[in-house]
């Protein structure tokens with residue numbers, strides 16, 4: 001377990017499948033995220049059971065609220081390459097009653113610290129839909145810098161949206 005100030009980060013268990021399945025079918029949670037095709041609970045469970053172990057190129061962690069030990073979301077550092085020291089970051093909190101209390105900010109700070117200090121990454125990047133103001137605020141708080149705007153790359157409800165690309169270099173984490 002990696003401890004932040006408000007959250008702990010831990011590997012996922014098959015018993016987390018129901019929560020993941022519920023979050024992935026919640027339109028409010030998935031509003032600005034690529035939700036793919038609907039999957040059954042059985043398929044979600046199987047994908048957790050069959051998932052290869054966490055490794056340098058793919059670290060998927062559950063976010064637990066320290067106050068009650070409840071699993072509230074996920075963070076993922078993926079596509080890390082030792083040659084470049086670059087990786088991509090994803091985050092979401094599926095338990096909506098925990099939104100707005102600093103949990104995502106704390107989870108991001110902790111996983112980025114892990115990336116820079118333990119994995120010796122040089123840079124962590126992400127994309128965020130321009131209209132996703134809460135996520136953008138979290139990334140700004142942690143120190144991510146806007147690097148560009150990708151036009152018309154995210155489709156939702158029959159409309160195309162732009163995304164920002166953002167990056168955080170080692171030493172920029174706040």
Ligand SMILES: CC(C)(COP(=O)(O)OP(=O)(O)OC[C@H]1O[C@@H](n2cnc3c(N)ncnc32)[C@H](O)[C@@H]1OP(=O)(O)O)[C@@H](O)C(=O)NCCC(=O)NCCS
Pocket residue numbers: 028029030032033091092093094098099100101102103104105106127128129132133134135137138
């Ligand atoms: C986006 C998300 C990760 C934020 O998590 P969170 O725990 O609520 O974030 P925090 O509480 O740490 O910080 C949220 C910040 O955004 C601000 N905020 C919230 N809604 C906002 C809005 N509509 N416009 C501008 N800022 C907003 C909050 O005030 C807070 O900033 P502050 O600390 O300066 O007051 C969470 O809401 C979520 O998982 N949403 C669904 C999935 C998603 O969009 N993931 C990101 C994909 S790129």
